[in-house]
Amino acid sequence: MPHVLLNSMNLECALRLLVAVVCGGFIGIERTHRSKGAGVRTHILVAIGAALFVIISKYGFSDYVEIENTGVDISRVAANVVTGISFLGAGIIFTRGGSIHGLTTAAGVWVTAAIGLAVGAGMYTLGIAGTVLILFVQLIMHRGMLLEMGNMISSRIVVNMDDNPQLFAELQEMLKDRHIEIYGSHIKRRKDNTLTYTLDVRMPQNISSKEVLNLIKESKVIKSIGF
Amino acid sequence: MTTVFFQNNFEIEIIIRMICAAICGFVLGIERSRHGKAAGIRTYMVVSIGACIFAIASKYGFSDYVGMGRDADVARVASNIVSGVSFLGAGTILIVSDRVTGLTTAAGIWAMAAIGTAFGTGMYIVATIATLYIFVIQNLFHNKLTRKRVYVKVPGSVDIVMDSSEKSLNKVLGVFEKYQMDIDTTGIERHKDDSLLYRFAVNFPESTSIIDVVSDLSNIKNVQSVDM
Structure with missing residues (x-):
């Protein structure tokens, strides 16, 4: 050969x-x-x-x-x-x-x-x-075909907000609406008594800047959100 | 394939091979050093010479x-150069904030070891040809920055404080597109009054002038501050 x-x-x-x-x-x-x-x-x-x-x-x-x-x-x-x-x-x-x-x-x-x-x-x-x-x-x-097959990408979201479980539940709803699943989380309390959630998530595609903007505008309680 | 120049005086032969390995290490290392990479001229030369010595030995x-009951496989020690240098290469790879860097350097060390080994066994011509190919590839990459497909993009970050309107965000995205910057991740933080602090992790072409980008961004209405 x-x-x-x-x-x-x-x-x-x-x-x-x-x-x-x-x-x-x-x-x-x-x-x-x-x-x-x-x-x-x-x-x-x-x-x-x-x-x-x-x-x-x-x-x-x-x-x-x-x-x-x-x-x-x-x-x-x-x-x-x-x-x-x-x-x-x-x-x-x-x-x-x-x-x-x-x-x-x-x-x-x-x-x-x-x-x-x-x-x-x-x-x-x-x-x-x-x-x-x-x-x-x-x-x-490449991405296009994989998305159609239901492939999800793993990512991480960091959210900072007030310490209120109900608000967090609302946040989870918001994420769920966008097909973002949370499978792991880590919570840290900051000096001003706000909580920083570090969430490991799975979502269908990478979030664009505009969607991040919409997220923070939709929920007045989010102090900061990052990926 | 393999040449031996000095059949009678083998010591000189060995020295010549090591010198050749060193020269090729130098030639390929210059490019790395010029970009301030951790593995520069010295690392490349040393890896090349080291591989050469192992191969000769x-x-x-x-x-x-x-003799009786004692055999030698002349390729055995040399074969371990391959795995050994990969350990070295793997150690060069760093993972910084979920990004992998140092991969090109590691691959370069791997190729350099191959060239050093080739000289060590006496394959002068093949080793020189390989050095030439890599040299050409390296220089091709830094001269052809206009071709979209072979862009070398480096990571960076941009922090912008501005209002919360989608219009402003669109203008910012427009500037990013103009300079061919890809956004990796976006973070938003509530800032004073109604303004937001955007933190973008971006990838932009090496040749971009940061000052140009910053001034274009600052010229957008409602942008209060830009940091890159």
Whole structure:
């Protein structure tokens, strides 16, 4: 399955690295840099690093194994790319108020390394097909379609208001009207006897500034509200 | 694939490989340093040299003592460079107020280790080509700020005190759109009298002049104060 397309091995490797850069670039462009952190450059660097490690793994050691009892497992370095990139991915994942974030970003980095690895080994078809499939998944499964499927996003709302359970019940009603579900809360009392509620919520989509304005106008008792 | 320049004097060969690794680390590190990132020239050079040394030791350090019952897999030590540097990279990643940062730096260290390893095993040409690719990519990104898709946006915050009318909010949103600023989160606090304090967490293009944004926002009627 691996193909060697050019006669000169050095040029071949240059081609493989280039294809890795392109594949990583495409995946990265679709994961455009928002506050998630993994942008085009990250994906390109991961892909080219993985491809380079595989090239080293496969071709970098064979010239020194003529000595007896010296061997080389040419897949060993490549094998560690899998574990290695997973550590990097693990650093991206974090928990906030009981829900996990960064998982998709970490998985994206992981799969980019896989594609870089495939291309580095010479399996162009596998790498390119994988890239196309990932792009397909990302484009089809973007926010719009997920919303229609009832997907909710997790977020956090911080509200400051007077200490009055009835008012809080009214606030909950208001949120419920907007399809915001509260699944976790943390209450802190401030010096002026107001309470600050930190609510972990699930809602169909991110709240726009205008809706926040409407919320605070609707309920005169909210002193401050933030996301 | 691998070249050995000095067959007879291997010590010099090793030194040349390390120097090459250092040079490539320097070349790629300059760009990071110029942006004030934590991992700058020194980190990149050191990671590159370190990976190079590990690779050299892996490949050439054990064959002199193999024999009956003693084998050497010349790639084994080098293979652990990969996992090892990922630990380092994962430690570079920081999560600050629910945002992940340092990812590009971590990926850069990962690629740098790959280049250092390549030099260590003697793959001069491939390593140089990889360095070239990354160098070009890095510079492409800082010159092509006009292309919407590859915008580098940095996080920031804007605090505005103004009245509670939707019209004013619309004008503010208009200014944000003009400077291609994306709003992450919005917070509103009741301020004196009938005014509200808006706290926006935003992402804006690196090249934006903060002064321009602030002055545009201050020019909106009913905006009492702007802080960015």
